[in-house]
Amino acid sequence: MADPVITDEDFQKFREFFYRKTGIQFDNTKRYFVDKRLLERMADTGNAQFRSYFTMLRFQATGEELQVLTNLMTVNETYFFREEYQFRCLVNSILPELVSRKKDSGPLRIWVLPSSSGEEPYSIAICLLEMWAGIHQYDVEIVASDIDTHILDQARRGLYSDRSVGQLPKPYLAKYFKRTAAGYQICDDLRGAVEYTRVNLSDRADTRPYRNFDVVFCRNLLIYFDDVSRKSAAETFYDALKPGGFICLGHSESMSRISSLYKVRKFPEAIVYQKPAE
Amino acid sequence: MALKKPPTAVTTEHSGRQHDRDAAGLLKQLTDSNAEVRRWAARDLADCPGCSEALVEHLKTEADTSVREVILTSLVLLGDNTAVYGLVACMRSEDAALRNEAIEAMKQLPDAVSPIMRGLLADEDSDMRIFAVNILESLKHPSVEQWLSDVIEHDDHVNVCATAVDLLGEVGSRTALEPLLRLKSRFDKEPYIQFAADLAIKRILEG
Numbered sequence: 179m180a181d182p183v184i185t186d187e188d189f190q191k192f193r194e195f196f197y198r199k200t201g202i203q204f205d206n207t208k209r210y211f212v213d214k215r216l217l218e219r220m221a222d223t224g225n226a227q228f229r230s231y232f233t234m235l236r237f238q239a240t241g242e243e244l245q246v247l248t249n250l251m252t253v254n255e256t257y258f259f260r261e262e263y264q265f266r267c268l269v270n271s272i273l274p275e276l277v278s279r280k281k282d283s284g285p286l287r288i289w290v291l292p293s294s295s296g297e298e299p300y301s302i303a304i305c306l307l308e309m310w311a312g313i314h315q316y317d318v319e320i321v322a323s324d325i326d327t328h329i330l331d332q333a334r335r336g337l338y339s340d341r342s343v344g345q346l347p348k349p350y351l352a353k354y355f356k357r358t359a360a361g362y363q364i365c366d367d368l369r370g371a372v373e374y375t376r377v378n379l380s381d382r383a384d385t386r387p388y389r390n391f392d393v394v395f396c397r398n399l400l401i402y403f404d405d406v407s408r409k410s411a412a413e414t415f416y417d418a419l420k421p422g423g424f425i426c427l428g429h430s431e432s433m434s435r436i437s438s439l440y441k442v443r444k445f446p447e448a449i450v451y452q453k454p455a456e
Numbered sequence: 457m458a459l460k461k462p463p464t465a466v467t468t469e470h471s472g473r474q475h476d477r478d479a480a481g482l483l484k485q486l487t488d489s490n491a492e493v494r495r496w497a498a499r500d501l502a503d504c505p506g507c508s509e510a511l512v513e514h515l516k517t518e519a520d521t522s523v524r525e526v527i528l529t530s531l532v533l534l535g536d537n538t539a540v541y542g543l544v545a546c547m548r549s550e551d552a553a554l555r556n557e558a559i560e561a562m563k564q565l566p567d568a569v570s571p572i573m574r575g576l577l578a579d580e581d582s583d584m585r586i587f588a589v590n591i592l593e594s595l596k597h598p599s600v601e602q603w604l605s606d607v608i609e610h611d612d613h614v615n616v617c618a619t620a621v622d623l624l625g626e627v628g629s630r631t632a633l634e635p636l637l638r639l640k641s642r643f644d645k646e647p648y649i650q651f652a653a654d655l656a657i658k659r660i661l662e663g
Binding site for chain 1 (some may be wrong): 458459460461494495496498500502503520521522525526529533564628
């Protein structure tokens with residue numbers, strides 16, 4: 179029997195379907211990446227033809243295969259203290275401004291997505307503990323979300339390679355990690371401080387309960403979205419933020435090109451975006 | 457004080473989110489006095505086929521910028537004929553902001569807009585034809601160059617042709633060279649057309 183192949187028509191069908199479900203768009207340059215993973219899942223699920231696999235993907239009641247495939251199709255490349263200047267912006271500029279006008283005694287809330295394997299939310303936690311004196315006066319909640327359930331499990335485990343911790347200042351590495359045979363294990367205090375949740379940013383039902391955040395970190399995700407999905411995501415964050423809340427994007431991303439809802443804020447460390455205060 | 461895990465995975469629901477989320481409930485909330493409730497309703501209406509007309513009607517009177525922006529995104533996500541024709545109607549409005557918002561939204565709907573593009577480019581109102589060319593500015597559709605070439609070949613209004621020729625200089629290929637030369641002949645007394653067509657030809661030849 180001939181090896182299964184993904185035709186141009188199959189690729190088009192799949193990419194439209196996947197885009198509708200996740201907001202992630204693959205152009206033709208990603209053809210090899212997509213085909214390879216589709217063929218892998220077809221083999222693993224015993225589907226010799228794309229047609230039968232695609233039918234299963236679309237109509238499976240549990241949605242389990244779509245989740246497995248989504249896990250394979252998402253990119254999870256990150257490391258501790260990546261684009262660290264934004265964390266300095268958080269502790270030196272954003273949080274002082276937030277607490278200066280804070281009227282209630284509730285916690286400050288930070289939403290990080292995509293969480294990937296946890297490097298970013300844990301980096302934020304470390305920065306708060308090490309660089310922000312306000313942590314002694316205010317509670318901070320960190321919620322970290324991702325569409326990929328496997329990567330969320332990894333984040334909760336908190337075990338990292340040499341490469342992941344390569345940019346982390348050595349004193350922090352010594353203080354918050356334990357060297358094990360399997361890699362660097364982050365301490366239980368930090369693991370216990372971040373709440374990980376599965377969220378599809380393109381699914382309004384998924385994002386609806388996420389409210390009352392003071393800061394959102396969404397870095398290097400929207401670059402994978404098309405214009406409409408980016409705009410929709412910006413509106414999701416708008417509703418998730420408190421008035422006057424901030425959003426931090428990746429260094430190559432600009433909210434001004436996505437939506438006019440936010441004000442541009444130029445701090446010494448970074449440019450971030452702010453939901454207007456009421 | 458310290459880092460604390462939230463008591464639940466996500467935050468407490470705002471009371472506004474606890475209204476009915478079906479189409480009828482959401483349409484009612486579109487008229488709520490609280491902009492936040494209207495914005496949430498507009499956003500969730502993107503999942504309710506058949507609500508485009510109500511969204512377009514509300515867009516015409518909505519004063520809050522953030523609600524307007526969400527209505528437009530929902531119309532793009534719905535992307536049906538009612539949404540597109542509603543946006544076309546907005547393009548005819550006296551309200552400049554509404555016109556511009558409709559144009560921006562239609563740029564995001566290449567599949568839905570393409571079947572009516574020839575009609576828009578042949579509209580009896582020259583302003584509408586200019587707006588149609590404005591849509592082509594970033595409409596991701598393979599016929600954009602052909603539509604622009606047709607405009608500069610056949611449209612009698614100098615401002616419509618001027619708008620099209622500017623864009624053709626950015627997106628055109630060598631196929632557009634002949635239509636550009638014929639445009640120069642048709643408007644040989646119009647200095648701007650001569651200048652813009654020469655510039656477009658230069659850009660295309662430089663690749």
